[in-house]
Amino acid sequence: DAGESGTLLRFITGMACLLPGETLITADSRNRQRPILPLLNALRDLGAGITQSPGSDGYPLKVNSGLSGGRTVIPGDVSSQFVSSLLIVSPGAADDVELVVMKPIVSSGYIDITLREMKRFGVTAERIPGDDYDVFRVPAGQRYQPADVDIPGDWSSVNTLLAASAILGREIKVSRMSADSNPGESKFVSILQKMGCSVNTGDGSVSVQKSGELRGVEVDMKDSPDSVLTLIAVALFARGTTVVKNISHLIHKESDRIQKVETELKKIGAHIETTADSITVTGMKQLYPAATESHNDHRLAMCLGLIKLRNRGMTVEDAGCVRKSFPEFWNFIRVIDICEEGEKCLEIP
Incomplete structure (x- = not known):
C-alpha cells in the first residue's frame, strides 16, 4: 500500500518487476487518481507482466516478476518519476534497455539526480540529448554495489x-x-x-x-x-x-x-x-x-x-x-x- 506517496507508488511498481513471484500494489484514493499509465505501458514494453484490476481506477495493480529489456518511448511532460523508476530497475533487465523520453521533460533535474545516485552505487547509464527527445541507454548485467552516502538537507x-x-x-x-x-x-x-x-x-x-x-x-x-x-x-x-x-x-x-x-x-x-x-x-x-x-x-x-x-x-x-x-x-x-x-x-x- 503506497498510501499517499506518489513517489513510492511509481518506484515500487518498477521494482516489483524484479521481485520473485507476484506483487499487489494499491494506494489511497487521490494517489489512485494520479497518472501512472505511461509508466505501466513502458514497463510492459520492456517485458513486464502488469495487470490492472477491473474498475474505474485499475487498482490494485498485479505485477509479476520479470523484465526482459528492449526499447520503450514515454512522454516527459507528465512526471520525471516515471523516468526515474524505469532507470532504477533497468540494470536488472535481461537485456539492455533504451528509454526514449519525449520533450518537453519536466523536473529534468530529478532525472539527473537519479543518474548520479545510480553511478554512486556502481551502475552506469548514458543520457543522449536530442532536439525532440532524450535517449537513455542502460546496459544489462550491472549490479548495484554498497556505498557510503552523506544525506544533505532537503x-x-x-x-x-x-x-x-x-x-x-x-x-x-x-x-x-x-x-x-x-x-x-x-x-x-x-x-x-x-x-x-x-x-x-x-x-x-x-x-x-x-x-x-x-x-x-x-x-x-x-x-x-x-x-x-x-x-x-x-x-x-x-x-x-x-x-x-x-x-x-x-x-x-x-x-x-x-x-x-x-x-x-x-x-x-x-x-x-x-x-x-x-x-x-x-x-x-x-x-x-x-x-x-x-x-x-x-x-x-x-x-x-x-x-x-x-x-x-x-x-x-x-x-x-x-x-x-x-x-x-x-x-x-x-x-x-x-x-x-x-x-x-x-x-x-
Missing part, C-alpha cells in the same frame, strides 16, 4: 523556512546544504535574491535575510515543482506582479495545485490568476482572515502557513498533512514568528 523543506525569512524579515541560516544535491529546487535562493533578499551560500550552508522591499519576478519553475507554492506565498508580500511559468505538471500532485491554490488564496482576498501552466500573483494587496483548506496537500498547507505569518486570523484546515514531508514545519514557523524583525533568529546545524 531543499524543498528548507525553502519554506527561507521563505518565512523573506516574509518576516528574519535572518535564517541552515547548514549541510548543497546546491548540487538538488539543482532545481536550490534555485529558489536565487529567486529570493532577485526579489530583494540578501543570500549567502558559502561553507556548505545557506542564509537569507530580507534587505529591502520585496519585488515581483517572472520565473520558469518547470524544474522546481516543489517550491512553486512556497514562492507564491512570498509573492503576496512583494510589490508588483510575480509570474510563475511552465508548471502544468502541478495538476498531477497531491492536489491540482494550480486550481487549489487559486481557490484558497481568493478566499483571503489575494489577487491571483491562473492558466493551465502558470500562476500570476499581484502582491501588497489587503488580505482578509478566512478559513482555508489544505486539501490534504502538504505543499499547499505550508504555503498557507507562510501566508498566515502576515495574515493573522486566517486558519488552515488539516494543517497536519505537512507530516508527509516536513513534520517539524509548524514548530519552526512558531520559532521564526516570535523573533524580532532583523534578528538572526534561527540557525539549523
Whole structure:
C-alpha cells in the first residue's frame, strides 16, 4: 500500500518487476487518481507482466516478476518519476534497455539526480540529448554495489523556512546544504535574491535575510515543482506582479495545485490568476482572515502557513498533512514568528 506517496507508488511498481513471484500494489484514493499509465505501458514494453484490476481506477495493480529489456518511448511532460523508476530497475533487465523520453521533460533535474545516485552505487547509464527527445541507454548485467552516502538537507523543506525569512524579515541560516544535491529546487535562493533578499551560500550552508522591499519576478519553475507554492506565498508580500511559468505538471500532485491554490488564496482576498501552466500573483494587496483548506496537500498547507505569518486570523484546515514531508514545519514557523524583525533568529546545524 503506497498510501499517499506518489513517489513510492511509481518506484515500487518498477521494482516489483524484479521481485520473485507476484506483487499487489494499491494506494489511497487521490494517489489512485494520479497518472501512472505511461509508466505501466513502458514497463510492459520492456517485458513486464502488469495487470490492472477491473474498475474505474485499475487498482490494485498485479505485477509479476520479470523484465526482459528492449526499447520503450514515454512522454516527459507528465512526471520525471516515471523516468526515474524505469532507470532504477533497468540494470536488472535481461537485456539492455533504451528509454526514449519525449520533450518537453519536466523536473529534468530529478532525472539527473537519479543518474548520479545510480553511478554512486556502481551502475552506469548514458543520457543522449536530442532536439525532440532524450535517449537513455542502460546496459544489462550491472549490479548495484554498497556505498557510503552523506544525506544533505532537503531543499524543498528548507525553502519554506527561507521563505518565512523573506516574509518576516528574519535572518535564517541552515547548514549541510548543497546546491548540487538538488539543482532545481536550490534555485529558489536565487529567486529570493532577485526579489530583494540578501543570500549567502558559502561553507556548505545557506542564509537569507530580507534587505529591502520585496519585488515581483517572472520565473520558469518547470524544474522546481516543489517550491512553486512556497514562492507564491512570498509573492503576496512583494510589490508588483510575480509570474510563475511552465508548471502544468502541478495538476498531477497531491492536489491540482494550480486550481487549489487559486481557490484558497481568493478566499483571503489575494489577487491571483491562473492558466493551465502558470500562476500570476499581484502582491501588497489587503488580505482578509478566512478559513482555508489544505486539501490534504502538504505543499499547499505550508504555503498557507507562510501566508498566515502576515495574515493573522486566517486558519488552515488539516494543517497536519505537512507530516508527509516536513513534520517539524509548524514548530519552526512558531520559532521564526516570535523573533524580532532583523534578528538572526534561527540557525539549523
